[in-house]
Amino acid sequence: MHLRSRTRRSTLAAVSAVSALAVTLAGCSGTTKDSAAKDSTGSVAKASANPDAALKKDLKLAFLPKQINNPYEKIVDEAGIEAAKEFGGTGKEVGPSDASASSQVSYINTLIQQRQDAILIAANDPNAVCTPLKTAMKQDIKVVAYDSDTAKDCRQLFINQASSEEIGRSQVRNIAEQLGHKGEIAILSATQNATNQNTWIEFMKDELKKPEYKDMKLVKVAYGDDDDQKSFQETQGLLKAYPNLKGIISPTTVGIAAAARYISSSSYKGKVVVKGLGTPNQMRKYVKDGTVEQFALWNPKDLGYLGAYAAAALASGQITGTEGEKFKAGRLGEYTIGKDGEIILGPPTVFDKSNIDQFDF
Known part of the structure; x- marks a missing residue:
């Protein structure tokens, strides 16, 4: 009995010491890209927007299309990559050769490991990509869906081509x-x-x-x-x-x-x-x-361009994805975030014999 009592006291002392050490370490650590602040539900707490913040330099943006060899999405992504150069960032396109539901998951995981500032994704499936995208957001990597949306809680913004x-x-x-x-x-x-x-x-x-x-x-x-x-x-x-x-x-x-x-x-x-x-x-x-x-x-070049500027505005703290927030998208002018983080590029163009030769994309 005496031995069990001593053992229990020793165990409690050890637990107290470990707890004290954990508190000390927590007090010394700051919020990093790997330890973004969480709210009471365990989700990433949304910071306040600063519309006057300058776009950060050297931002890394990654475009993840439905499939890498899709001609339309190639136009979108290349335009976004060019847009990133305007504000001193860099962009790249990565993705699968097939458009199956889960084919994008491994690419998201790699982009998280590479510490991208933002992932822009045209989702093959609204839910299959959610788990890794939520992991990205918890590590303060911004997520912007474009062309084809994810589930709403798996990204901060959705760039919609038109209504x-x-x-x-x-x-x-x-x-x-x-x-x-x-x-x-x-x-x-x-x-x-x-x-x-x-x-x-x-x-x-x-x-x-x-x-x-x-x-x-x-x-x-x-x-x-x-x-x-x-x-x-x-x-x-x-x-x-x-x-x-x-x-x-x-x-x-x-x-x-x-x-x-x-x-x-x-x-x-x-x-x-x-x-x-x-x-x-x-x-x-x-x-x-x-x-x-x-x-x-719509003009796919404008879609990619808008996506890049929206991602940069998110990563720079100008916006958080809340309805009513505004940001400037370079030559396209000012945009306002709508319900559920949706941003609409604008009305589509109808092409026929009378105007088709005026366009090259």
Whole structure:
């Protein structure tokens, strides 16, 4: 009994000594990039914004697209990398060769180890990338989603190309006008989990419920996985499976180019309408040969440029991602953060024979 009592006293003394040492060490340590302040829930506490703060020099920005060989995202990322040079920072593009849901995770983990100041990501899946992105934010690495969003609590900002609702509804309005509001249509999307694609498609479906579209029918949503050959094959499959198909909406630059390529050299040319989102350089030949009457897109160079400045403003403390905060994005001027950290680039441009040669991207 006496021995157990002495052992217990010794143990309590040792615990007290360790606790005292821990308090002393904690009192000597500062908040570093690896030990960002946490709030009562364990999340990273949001600092106050200082709109008058200067952009920091030597910021390191990393762009992580859906896939590294996507022509559209290459334009976005290269523009962002060039923008970083304007404020004395550096940028780079890294990413997977496929657009699967989890393919971006290992790249995020590497960027965290490299101590990037900001990660800009076009998410293949809204949730698959969340765990490593939350780890990044806890280490004071800023996270900006662009083009395709993550779950809202996995980033500080989302740079949206245009109003998601307007993109979705306008696609239906435009194809309906060309079809006389009659006929079967299909959608050729990117991947099944792409946040932006799914959001636009939901607005398309909702638009189609209106009385003016009662003679139109959405027969299929197909997925080309942002792969040129698969999108080409999916187009062929749609046309064979639905012989009365009158139109295809492809809200992805890879998909619309592949669909137009297939139709341009087939008996469906002039009979099946192709609409969607594409770049002028991809679509110029199909507009000029009559395969595609018109399509739409925002300027991807501006999207990358805005993303870089937003990330720099975050990393410099000018903004925190709170609704109503403002910051300047170089030549694009001032932007205001909207609900849930969303920043909208602006309305898309409609391209047709009359204006397509005015653009080079």
